[in-house]
Amino acid sequence: MPRTRGDHEARRREVSEAVWRLLAARGFGGLTLRAVAAELGATTGLLTYYFPAKRDLLAHALDLLEQRTAARRWSASEEGPRGLAALRAALLSVLPLTADSTATSRIWVSSWEPALTDPRLGEDCARMYGQSRAKLSDLVAEAQARGELAPGDPERIAAGAHSFVLGLVVQALFDAAAFPPERQVQLLDDHLEALARG
Amino acid sequence: MPRTRGDHEARRREVSEAVWRLLAARGFGGLTLRAVAAELGATTGLLTYYFPAKRDLLAHALDLLEQRTAARRWSASEEGPRGLAALRAALLSVLPLTADSTATSRIWVSSWEPALTDPRLGEDCARMYGQSRAKLSDLVAEAQARGELAPGDPERIAAGAHSFVLGLVVQALFDAAAFPPERQVQLLDDHLEALARG
Numbered sequence: 302m303p304r305t306r307g308d309h310e311a312r313r314r315e316v317s318e319a320v321w322r323l324l325a326a327r328g329f330g331g332l333t334l335r336a337v338a339a340e341l342g343a344t345t346g347l348l349t350y351y352f353p354a355k356r357d358l359l360a361h362a363l364d365l366l367e368q369r370t371a372a373r374r375w376s377a378s379e380e381g382p383r384g385l386a387a388l389r390a391a392l393l394s395v396l397p398l399t400a401d402s403t404a405t406s407r408i409w410v411s412s413w414e415p416a417l418t419d420p421r422l423g424e425d426c427a428r429m430y431g432q433s434r435a436k437l438s439d440l441v442a443e444a445q446a447r448g449e450l451a452p453g454d455p456e457r458i459a460a461g462a463h464s465f466v467l468g469l470v471v472q473a474l475f476d477a478a479a480f481p482p483e484r485q486v487q488l489l490d491d492h493l494e495a496l497a498r499g
Numbered sequence: 500m501p502r503t504r505g506d507h508e509a510r511r512r513e514v515s516e517a518v519w520r521l522l523a524a525r526g527f528g529g530l531t532l533r534a535v536a537a538e539l540g541a542t543t544g545l546l547t548y549y550f551p552a553k554r555d556l557l558a559h560a561l562d563l564l565e566q567r568t569a570a571r572r573w574s575a576s577e578e579g580p581r582g583l584a585a586l587r588a589a590l591l592s593v594l595p596l597t598a599d600s601t602a603t604s605r606i607w608v609s610s611w612e613p614a615l616t617d618p619r620l621g622e623d624c625a626r627m628y629g630q631s632r633a634k635l636s637d638l639v640a641e642a643q644a645r646g647e648l649a650p651g652d653p654e655r656i657a658a659g660a661h662s663f664v665l666g667l668v669v670q671a672l673f674d675a676a677a678f679p680p681e682r683q684v685q686l687l688d689d690h691l692e693a694l695a696r697g
Binding site: 407410423457467487496 | 527664666673686696
């Protein structure tokens with residue numbers, strides 16, 4: 302029976318799902334062509350059709366991580382919070398406050414080592430973080446327009462707030478006892494209150 | 500000729516130097532027993548005398564990184580700055596503002612993947628970060644006593660400031676063009692000014 306386009310896409314989806322299972326279980330440190338082949342019960346040779354080199358596998362994994370994070374992430378909608386509440390929701394969505402977001406945060410942090418080693422992956426990461434800062438900057442500007450945040454360069458305030466939550470992610474992952482969810486929220490609210498006062 | 504204690508220590512130092520050269524060149528992602536053996540021109544078998552397992556090698560590398568960072572880090576002294584200026588200097592010393600501190604920051608970030616995977620390494624990291632927060636907390640309290648920072652729980656303020664600089668390290672490493680040294684310093688000063696106002 303000839304292979305159809307549907308077969309091809311189904312196979313591609315299977316490969317992506319195997320990559321995601323490995324990422325979730327072991328992070329980027331455990332992601333190799335050999336491991337994906339074993340997960341699929343396929344040969345490493347077959348996998349080179351999808352990923353000619355390891356960096357292609359890592360780039361695909363980074364895409365998957367971004368897609369899954371975006372799907373989970375709070376996004377502005379007609380019904381959702383606006384202004385400062387929307388900024389707070391966006392920043393909270395970065396923090397490891399639940400088992401699910403903790404797992405995703407661990408995968409993100411594990412992506413930084415390969416991303417800092419491979420220039421193309423590094424550019425992918427830089428682009429993603431740049432997009433996040435741009436979104437945060439829009440939310441800062443909206444909160445300022447509503448009089449909820451003090452005046453100031455929205456990009457600069459967004460870069461600071463993004464730094465704050467990224468560093469809090471790292472600390473909370475290493476010391477969950479010192480940074481339970483309520484502590485993380487408290488620290489973020491301290492930061493936002495300082496921005497409100499200006 | 501019998502081997503002396505001096506021989507033994509010299510050999511240990513050689514091993515440490517080889518580990519450090521590899522870390523500097525490739526980060527934690529490139530650190531394997533095989534790579535250290537190659538760097539030393541020794542067999543992997545000989546290396547197991549120093550590092551029975553890979554985690555022992557990684558733990559030693561983390562120790563070396565901490566020692567080298569501590570040696571470079573600004574530390575309180577009779578002649579140095581006090582109060583808020585001392586807090587600022589301590590936070591600046593974490594940021595990738597020079598080629599040397601950028602290289603060290605990259606190694607730190609590359610240590611997070613193995614440290615989040617291995618519980619013992621994770622505990623080592625948690626302890627180091629806890630010590631950093633405790634030092635920052637003392638500096639916050641001193642700055643408050645001098646009337647340079649607004650009142651508030653020093654530990655909480657220190658945890659926030661530490662998060663801020665760790666996240667700024669990550670962003671600056673991925674996007675050096677968007678975060679040149681003067682931008683990093685400006686963002687840190689924004690954070691400190693907000694703490695001063697309270």
